[in-house]
Amino acid sequence: MSNINEVAKRAKVSPMTVSRVLNQSGYVKEETRQRVLAVMEEMNYVPNQLARSLVKQKSMTLALIVPDITNPFFTTVARGTEDMARKSGYRVIFCNSDDDFLKEQEYTEMCLLLRVDGIIMAASGDRSKANLERLKKFNIPLVCIDREVKGIDTDLIVGDSLAGARALTQHLIDLGHRHIAMVTGPLSISTSRERLQGYKETLRQNGIDYRDDYVKEASYNQQTSGQYLDDLLASTPRPTAIFTANNFVAAQVVRGLRERQIRVPEDLAIVTFDEMEPYCAVAEPLLTSALQHAYNFGSLAVQLLMERIDGVPIAQPRRIVLNPDIVIRRSSGEKL
């Protein structure tokens, strides 16, 4: 693969002139420019971005670290990130932490090694604090999304989990449900905690007793064992509705209920956070849910990041809260 010196030699100019042609900077006589371009073409010259980044101290690269690349929420975030980054001439490296602190740490180190210009992170959990602190130590522009990490203050874009959870729970209550269970995610993740809190608060406000045995904790991604479902269904009285904390948890529950021949919503109503896209249309029943605009999480995060990268003076970390849309569909059933 040829380099700038070889091109320069062949075009009978200095490497600097080639560089000017390449970057369209400075003055180059049109005639020279054409000659240089011709030689580049002829030699199949491709500039070396590594060398460029090294001297410019800028890699034009962002990193997006997400906990689960198979979750449509995060792939949609990825698209939003990518689209917005491209508009500013940046590349994005996608990293999948698998909700694993150690993998997240590896990617964190990789970002440092590669001298990425900014990082967007959906933390794997509260343990992520250590990884985020490491990044902060180097003053790398950083935006957290979806999940807030205890004890770390960064630019942040989250969904309004509290409001969404309240609305979904209230919806069930309005339909006449009094025995409402919840399956939330790991409590090391802020969204799990907040959705649980919204559920609790709404029960209380409606004078419904909160029951510990109506609340189960499942994984946000892998298949958790169905044991918790049996426990829930064995409670007295048996819940007439379940609120699930995200799309994958909803899938687990719907599947579990089907295996047990329990009809939704006839026997049991379901409401959930997040959506079933891209298969939303195929899910049966269609789920009543608090829909989050994942794409916006990604594109907004890039915008915040760009301001940091460009050195726009910002007093303190910003916090953007995006409202979910409550979409009523069949799974929550009719008024009892």
Added chain:
Amino acid sequence: MSNINEVAKRAKVSPMTVSRVLNQSGYVKEETRQRVLAVMEEMNYVPNQLARSLVKQKSMTLALIVPDITNPFFTTVARGTEDMARKSGYRVIFCNSDDDFLKEQEYTEMCLLLRVDGIIMAASGDRSKANLERLKKFNIPLVCIDREVKGIDTDLIVGDSLAGARALTQHLIDLGHRHIAMVTGPLSISTSRERLQGYKETLRQNGIDYRDDYVKEASYNQQTSGQYLDDLLASTPRPTAIFTANNFVAAQVVRGLRERQIRVPEDLAIVTFDEMEPYCAVAEPLLTSALQHAYNFGSLAVQLLMERIDGVPIAQPRRIVLNPDIVIRRSSGEKL
């Protein structure tokens, strides 16, 4: 961010000694080593990978270019790729071409600029030939997956679309269907062509006339208009079964049928290529399908790539064909 010279100075050694400690190469007195390590720690030293790659002429980076990052098939491929690459100490850059030739071209150029060590590509279509040829010109190790591109000879990993399509079609015929429609993908994609061919062949072998108006072409990802469904349903006689060419097409069709109050499989049977994971469990009805082992596509691709990167002598491009599993579920219905 500190560099190797600063560390060297502070540790009262030459940069070379620091480098040796860093790479655990050559001889360094244990005492010196400890002192250097201490200084690195103290100064928060992180080696600059850009500089390393530049001098080593090796970036330890692979690229994976896929047409649709929201398709679970490709996210699973991505996982396979990532896992296997990490085992060999390589990073992977994920690129989403959006089934768009131009975006694919941009990523192709990016790979050249960044001097990635190898590329895995699920081509956007036959137009991709130009992009692949560009990469071949530079002798960059290259493996194509899932889709074969006309007129380009590279290492290749594909599913057995022909066999899968034959098995699915035969399954419908065995159930007693004689009026079988097919919704395939864009014919610029090899899998669409081969699945169509398998369908045609199987009809012929069973003495069933092939009808042009029973075959429609849809998008593999975006929502295609439902017009083709109306056309299919208006045919005389109306098809009693539909074979869809991939998971997203299946989703389109199932949704369309539901909107038209047509029951699956009672009114119309469905079989498909690929799966509905991760929501498989929620889909209703569960789809009879030709399941591909997406993870293996990714991990095998990396293995082939590694041999190329390591310069293992290989006579000519290799071609690996992976068999899909035929999984019979409810959507194909009972024997007529």
Added chain:
DNA sequence: GTGAAAGCGCTAACAT
């Protein structure tokens, strides 16, 4: 065991 010199491919800054 350790270091000095040269160079990977490029560009910033200063000539001319």
Added chain:
DNA sequence: ATGTTAGCGCTTTCAC
């Protein structure tokens, strides 16, 4: 309008 010099941060090579 073009060239020269120096240096980004690292490793290779050879010297001691």
